[in-house]
Amino acid sequence: MATLTTSSECSQCSKTKAQCTCRGCQGSFCTKHFNEHRQQLSVRFDQEIGEAHDELVQQIDKLTRQNKIHDDIFSEIDRWETRMIKKIQQVAEKVRRQIIELVSQGTETLNDELKALTKDIRRCRQEDDFVEEDIENLRQKIYELQSSFEKTTVSNDIEVIERKDPIKWNRMIYARKRQQMLLPSIPLNVKWALKGCTIAGGHGRGDALNQLNAPFSVYIDDKQSIYIADCENHRIVEWKPNSTVGEVVAGGNGSGNRANQLCCPTDVIVDKEANSLIICDRGNRRIMRWSCQRGTCGETIISNIDCSRLSMDNRRSLYVSDWKKNEVRRFDDGGTEGTIVARGSGPSDRLSQPTCIFVDQDHSVFVSDYDNHRVLKWIKDSHEGIIVAGGNREGNDLTQLSHPQGLFVDQFGRIYVSDQRNHRVMRWCDSAKQGEVIVDANNTGDSLCQLNRPIGLSFDQHGNLYVVDGGNDRVIRFNMQPN
Known part of the structure; x- marks a missing residue:
């Protein structure tokens, strides 16, 4: 007042x-x-x-x-209904053709046998050289052919087998709220602390609960807990906020291919809706799902794949990079074959050992092209990738990368990448010709101002940067600095 x-x-x-x-x-x-x-x-x-x-x-x-509902949602249901009806009609027509073919097979056999019998009868009559035994043989053939004819004309000779397996109609199509990608709010002119703080590991290489052994990736959940793919310890560990030790949440039973084992896992993400971890079990060439309720065993959801990294979009489709086939596949709900969404067809966009993946809100796919020292982007449904970072051969200039790994894209389309062999983290703005260093190694080392072969990276909801410092067997957080 x-x-x-x-x-x-x-x-x-x-x-x-x-x-x-x-x-x-x-x-x-x-x-x-x-x-x-x-x-x-x-x-x-x-x-x-x-x-x-x-x-x-x-x-x-x-x-x-x-109570506004967009027409395109109902149109999607209409298209599904049309597809299902068409598939049912196709199967029904296939069975009709099978019945016609089965009937035709019987008729053709009868005609062939009748022709042979007719030929024998005519020969005997023309030669006029038959005896009682010939008559009996011909009579027997006529009887057998008559029996075959009667069997062919019986309507229940062919049966239609309808499988009684229950169809899970409520899982074939259903509606749900689309999962939103909650990207951290990273201001345009933000900077990060020059000195990081160790969040996990940092006590030398080992398998104790306060140690890591060649960590590859980090995932941060909504509660600020971090999940780490502890590769050479063949386990996934969870570190809660302010913890001094981690907790094994998957694997940790030695290297192996049993349901309770992992072999050199390289990535882990959390499927919030299913309350489970999805793990890239690279050494076993499989993708596993592991319950977050401290399940002692996981289940294989995709097998026989040379997986490197994982990502999930807001429709819960799973993306997997295949380092041998040099491609990225998308696996929709429950699918095991996948659809190729990034591979390339020429020198300008052909992948060579793809590693990390990021999928944005528009379902564009970003891929760290490890051996080509660049990051590529495939817009949804595009068959060609475009270079969005690096691509000027290997080097440490601001226009270059050296074996890029960890990848993140913020709400402004800026690309953050772990420049592994240059021991730094870089940011590339949309359409920029060169990047900027946001975390520098200051020469490789093990101090909190230095990095040694950074691999994975991610951000928490506050915009703090987490880096998997692979060469130092630790995860470091660089806090976002206020303007």
Whole structure:
């Protein structure tokens, strides 16, 4: 409101009589100008708050009354219905053709046998050299052919087998809220601390719960817990916030291919809807699902794949990079074959040992092209990739990368990449010709200002940067600095 003062001048007319002071802007006013100031605030309140609130109320009320549903959602259901009907019709037609073919096979056999019998009868009659035994043989053949004919004309000679396996119709198609990708809010001009802090590991290479052995990737959940693919320890470990030791949540039973074992896992992500971990079990050439409820065993969901890294989009489709086939495949709900979404067809976009993947809100696929020292982007449904970082041969110039690995794309389309052999983390703005270093090794080493072959990277919801410092067997966090 206002307070009285006797010493200040009115900020509008400079009068020195008794004044009022606005507690908001701390300005001093005479009575006349204070009333005008209050009136201006009232108008501003109505314009900036009242009108915006009223507009929001109208929008929500309109949405509630209309219960608006986009036509394209129902169109998608219509297309599914058409596809299912077509598939059923195709199967039914296939069975019809099978029945016709089975009937035709019997008829053709009868005709062949009848022709042979007719030929024998004509020969005997023409030669006029038959005896009682020949008549009996021909009679027997006619009888056998008659029996075959009767069997062929019986309607139940052919049966239609309908499998009684229950069809899970409620799983073939259903509706759900689309999973949103909650990207951290990273301001345009943000910087990160020059010195990091160790979040996991950092006690030398080993298999103790406070150690890591060649970690590859890190995943950060909504509770700030981090999951690490502890490759050479053949396990996935979870480190809760402020913990000094990790907890084994998958594997940890030595290298092997049993359901409770892993072999050199290189990536892990969390499927929130299924409350499970999805693990790239590279050494066993398989993708595993492991319950977050401390399950002692996992299940193989994709096998016989030379997997390197994983990603999941907002529709829960799974993306896997194959380092031998030099491609990335998308696996939709429950699929095991996958669809190629990134591979390339020429020198400009052909992959060579793809590693990390990132899928944005528009389902564009970003791939770290390890041996080609670049990052490529495939726009959804595109058959050609475009270079978005590096691509100028191996080197340490700002236009170059050296065996890129960890990958992240923020809400502005800026690409963050672990430049492994240059021991640094770089950022490339959209369409930029060169990148900028955001975490520098200051020569490779093991201090908290240095990196040694960084591999994975990620961000938490506050914009803090996490780097898997592979050569130092640790995960370091670089806090975002306020502007």
